[in-house]
Amino acid sequence: MTRVHDVVILGATGFTGKLAAQYMARAYPPSSATPVRWAIAGRSADKLRDVLGTLGTAVDIVVCDLSDNDALERLVKSTSVVACYAGTPFIDKALPVVELCARHGTHYVDITGELPMHRASYDRYHDACKASGALVLHGCGFDSVPSDIGAFLAAGAMRERHDCGCSLIKMYYGKSSGGFSGGTLATIIALINADASMPGGKEVKQRGAYALDPVDGHGGPDTGSFGSPIVGYDRVGKTWVAPFVMAPTNAPVVRKSNAQLDYAYGRNMRYAEVMALPSLFAAVAVAVGLAAVGFAIVVPPIRALLFYARLLPRPGEGPSKQQQDEGFFASTAVAVGERGKEQLVTKAHVNSGNAGDPGYKATALMSMECALCLALQRDKCRAEGGVVTTAVGLGSVLVDRLNAAGMDVGVDK
Template sequence: MAAAAATRAYDLVVWGGSGFTGRLAAEYLAKRYTPGSPDPNSKGSSEPVRWAIAGRDRAKLESVRESIEAKHPHAKGKIDILIGTNDDPASLESVACVANTVLSFAGPFAICGAPIVDACVKCGTDYCDITGEPTFIRDTIDRHDAAAKLAGVKLVSCVGYDSVPWDVGAFAVAKHFRDNGDECVGAVGHAGAARGGVSGGTIASAINLMETTPWDVLKRMGSPFFLSPDHRGDSDRESSAARSRWRTQSSWRFDEDVGRWTMPSVMAGINTKVVARSWAIDASGVYGKSFVYDESDICSGRFAAAFGTAALTAFGAALMFPPTRWLLKNHVLPKPGQGPSEALREGGFANIYVVGTGAKNGDKAVAHVEFKGADPGYKGTAALAVEAALCMALPTERAKLPEGGGCLTPATALGQTLVDRMNASENFAVGVVPLADAVIRG
């Protein structure tokens, strides 16, 4: 792919550009990476990006382009539209073959995500998406990992709020210990203070997962090793001893490291699997062989932790049974394409902490991943996904990445390059400090 990068028409194509989050990604590209932007944080002159929006509905894409041009006049005439449909593989290949990287927002991915991945592999095009659907990722690994490795094509899922903060946070704190002559033997991710809206698209994906996944697969999904190289647990790193160490918090408890009551993580179902895959396929030596990962959400007190645990359990049970799932789907939860107001998106924030423990003296350090002026589920995810995609889309950035392709994770594919891009953006900050020096906002 790298050799073809200079001859392709676009650095980045946003697939699903007419969806709610896809539109936000296009607006972020117009504001930050399109020449002529008056925004003081724009890199349109120093790091211009050749980009286009793509999807199946030209009228919707043209409407998105018009709204962006009205808000950002400097982008007028600079946003191309590409059309492809899932029932026409040649049309998808015509999209993939003109891009260095395709960034997909078109979910639920288990329903409509696979064809564009197929096209990217065939065209030798790097690919990333914002899915949080374990079965889609598992299917992509089984179908494409070997071919992508041979072609040197990087396929990277979960480049939004699912699951960059936790995966890159674990990477950053593990790297901190390695760079200081130690080894990180454990990391625990914590969702702290945040403000944002609930994603209708994420809810739709979760409901589709429950409706279409066989029971035996749902049971296997309970393992953090579901996305690991041998998801049956037969490899060396997935021995019974390792599996016994990787236990996800299932009730409320007081966490001594952060000094807060905590409850089971809402997002552990995907994040633990992504971090486990990072650990399993890591070729850089960042993670030690004895590394383990867990996750929780920080609560305001013991009662809040207990109530939150009960509410999360009840919600999960309601999704499992068709009658209550139908009620939630049709009368309670937000629909796909719905999202929070612009004021909430612009005023949103999030704080994610990953506390790591060193092997030598049990030293503690914490990686803090912060979202600033961006709600995590929409604006933050859109901007984060673009920054992740540009790690592969821009030849100068891709040259910094670890060699090789395959079905990778944000940490193993993008690593420090993504950390650096996040720190260069006004919407994110990533840092690692000794735990004693950290201020935990939860």
């Protein structure tokens, strides 16, 4: 099988797909010390040419409609890695791509935080990926790289420094700046309105906090979606906290990593995510604001009014270039030693550095660096194929690439 490309960006005409292509053109031009054979793909040749015109470099264009299985199969067989941005939502577009990647030993990354997509992908194609050697990684952007890699580093430091597991890993998301796109909003609405027939949906609901655990996972002590929903003062992090809106997506990913790593973080580890805030007033304000936004999105008449007033973005709309460039995020993972050793604490950080806003520019960087781990350093990644997490599949290889790309990721002293 001839692989003419290292990476193909599928869905390159979408909001985040364009950013991924622009990142590649900027970070890995033909003159780069690390040459990469990459291409952009989508269903419209005209739109792909428009994207190409913004890149300042020549790359291949692959016209491929996801409903055309033959064309999709040719694309999958032509590349080492498919980086998929064809979502809104992913569940009804990306599963056929995963199926073909699993069959042909092509690696796959995407940026979806859709838990039913993660679950269905694992249940349907994990064994096929093991047979072909393909690594399939979902959630390779702000959902859920900082959480997954932060926990991986903090737990690893606990083992290395103290030779013990963790009773708790808690992720604290601090100051950040960014926006959200119409595509993300459309995905949220689609999932809210989805019926019970959605692939993976019933299984996610049944498994609760351990929605993504492998079939042989034993679960653990966590309950609920947020892990730590209380507004108040957090003694572990020594900060005021409020619920973090992405915790229901990120937490099951971290728990899956622990299970797939044979519970290296701790067999009875609890995991939680919160927003770190400077005062009780700020924590209450954030919690009330999140509740209000959630209510407005869930109730159709209010949502329609906000769209009409252009207070919510439509598909294809998102944060401005200035917001993307000036955006940032900071996060800290705190690990507490296992029972009897709770006085032991290790910390790790995942900060944006110069990557930009979390949901879009930094997500484009993180996801493409995940793809490049597989395209250029496959021998240093997980040897066995499968539907796994970034921590399990890439681990320290991704840490090194993120730092080299301008982010700030590591274990605290």
